[in-house]
Amino acid sequence: MSNMIDVVVLAAGSIKQKLYLARYGFDCPALLPINVTAISCYIFDFYLQTKNVRIHLAVDEKHLDAVKKEFCYYEDKVSYISVPPAEGVIETLKTVVRKLSMQKEVKDIIVNLVTTIPVEFPEKNEVFISEKLQKNNNWSSVILRTDSVDFCFKNTPCEERGYAFTGVFRTNKTDLCKAMEDKKLFANDLLSVIRGLGSNTNILFKKTHWLDCGHESNYYETKMDLVTSRSFNHIRIDRTAGIITKSSKNTDKFKNEINYVHMLPKELAVFYPRILSEVRTNNDFTHVDMEYYGYPTVSEYMLFWQLNDDGWQRLFEALEFILNLQKKHKYSISHKAFQGFYYNKCLTRISDFEKQLPEKYQQLLKAQRLNINGQEYQNFRVLESRISEKLDRLYNEDDFCIMHGDFCFNNMLYDLNSGVMRLIDARGSFGEQCIGIYGDFKYDIAKLAHSVIGYYDYIVNYKFYLRQLSDTKFVYSINLRPWQDFLCQQTNSLIKQQGYNPDDILFLAGLIFVSICPLHSDNTEKQVMIYLKGIQLLNDFVGS
Known part of the structure; x- marks a missing residue:
């Protein structure tokens, strides 16, 4: 041409x-x-x-x-x-x-x-x-x-x-x-x-x-200049003063996240950037000034940095320390709220995802079975009842405490030299009925597992190859780093140290994967890759 x-x-x-x-x-x-x-x-x-x-x-x-x-x-x-x-x-x-x-x-x-x-x-x-x-x-x-x-x-x-x-x-x-x-x-x-x-x-x-x-x-x-967040429409950084100004049109979600930091006990609040101004609204945007930390995210370390095993172990020790602090602050959440957060939300999200899919992928959700990398998997609709039953078994009053709500690598800032860690972009709710700082402790651990063992950070940053061979047949590969096996081992060890069966946590990670698909509507291939990964995890662990 x-x-x-x-x-x-x-x-x-x-x-x-x-x-x-x-x-x-x-x-x-x-x-x-x-x-x-x-x-x-x-x-x-x-x-x-x-x-x-x-x-x-x-x-x-x-x-x-x-x-x-x-x-x-x-x-x-x-x-x-x-x-x-x-x-x-x-x-x-x-x-x-x-x-x-x-x-x-x-x-x-x-x-x-x-x-x-x-x-x-x-x-x-x-x-x-x-x-x-x-x-x-x-x-x-x-x-x-x-x-x-x-x-x-x-x-x-x-x-x-x-x-x-x-x-x-x-x-x-x-x-x-x-x-x-x-x-x-x-x-x-x-x-x-x-x-x-x-x-x-x-x-x-x-x-x-x-x-x-x-x-x-x-x-x-x-x-x-290129710092972004899916939770906010606009971010501006004052480099000299170390202040980040976040703006969003989603006022309720924004206020929930800000109130979350205000509600934290002092021993946990130190792990979050300080809020330096009151929430203010003008021209349909809500704004807030917060302390800015220029540390890399743990996602960046995983995807690009060549750290030794000792460096990673030190980082996981920091995560364990924070999780142990969260567990000290117990709470009570009903079984109905628990099911609503995991199961009902997932059903709603899948419905939203279905509306977003182009004709090419219409069978992705409708088919009974999917062939992924040469192996047959039952689709979500077939697994629905078993998913609900497993969630019933996982409900445990002792698991409710302070939770971050989005405890994955891209929301963790870490300074390699000092070992200082800061958490950002907390959820601020455990469903519509439980606004605040409390939720299911297992959800935070599942979010961590979906980052590491589920390869979420690789997928959302396009480190994958995906091809659709037919309406229900897909092949994919993910370009994993040489240190990924070690990170998976560390994550499994942390799960066990917290008293949980890794199979149960990976089941919840699979549920997270299928439920977040509509949140990534900027790219259909990425959505499909996320869904396929979720289906694999659900099939592998729903019966365990």
Whole structure:
């Protein structure tokens, strides 16, 4: 197709050359984590919003297999170009353009350094520069004068302030190849290509918000810029004061979560960020200011960090300590409320999920049986009565106490150096009839199990491959980390230490999986993957 735009994402080299303090389990820049998402995924998702775009990720030959495995979800959406070791980014770009031209007709090209997350789509001959005017010799920049442009290349002394070059530009192949023939190119500075383009083409420098992850100072700012929460519509962080402002249109849910923190006893309140302002409402939004902790989530550690066993054991000891404190504060909840929270809520959620499913997946909930990875499983409707009966057996007055309500890895902030842990985004209710801090202790442990043993964090962050072979037949794989078995062992040990049978907790985790499907309506494949995982767990443990 002649109107196709080829997006070249340059991701050769090493993370360690850019982020010296990082302790990540990967070396390839394409896998650089921004919170719980690899940076390339932000770039892929941005460009995939536009039609007639082909995305090509260029990585070192030695990283190709790991990258393909990590981005299995994007298998039919992104192509990969392996490049040999190079002197710099320009040699890599030359290799990529040459290989692309051998495969297909290439005319319109967008070049995007993997360390920049785009926020707007470039028009033809546009070069994106930062909107901030600043002086820094660690990156390339341009000085815009009335009738000319001066180029300041990185690591070259420049006394004037300039606009940083973001590493994103759009041109055509002919002009790009001509610019790369310039004998004055700096091997590792893409800005010298822009200078070459400017001598043959009318390029336009456009100021934009620069989400930069290629420099240590900017990387951590970008991580804060991209902090999100499914519970809130908007989040703003005051970096200097350490304050996070959360806003939501779901006023009742928001107030429940805030009241939850107010109701906690002091010994547990210390594990939650302090509330620094009263809840206030304007323009249909409810706002609150809270203490901000810049610690990584435990999800990020699991998905990207290379921790030793001692580090993980220390973390699980912190979880056990918090859970033991919660158990000390007993409560009473009726059997009806218990069934309503687990069973009735699940039925309602599945009904909601069914309405969201496109025609392609209509049999997912209607069929009696599903074939998942070559094995037959009974569907939820077939299991309903057995699920209700097992819930009856699991009701226990002694299990009701303070609970978080969403005790999974993405709601746990942990500082590896100090061992300090903070919990965020508590549920604030055990169903509509039990607003407050109390609930079923087993639910918190099941939430933890669904994170670790159920691979929830992998699924919601697209570390899976899923294919539908027929209306009721599916195959999937999940790209688990080498340390996952150890984390599962730690989780099973914690479950037993708390006095529970892991089979019962994993049954509840399966119920959680099928009930959260409608909450992930942003992506149908993800919903289906969550449902299939839930069905597997329910089949495995409903009878135990």
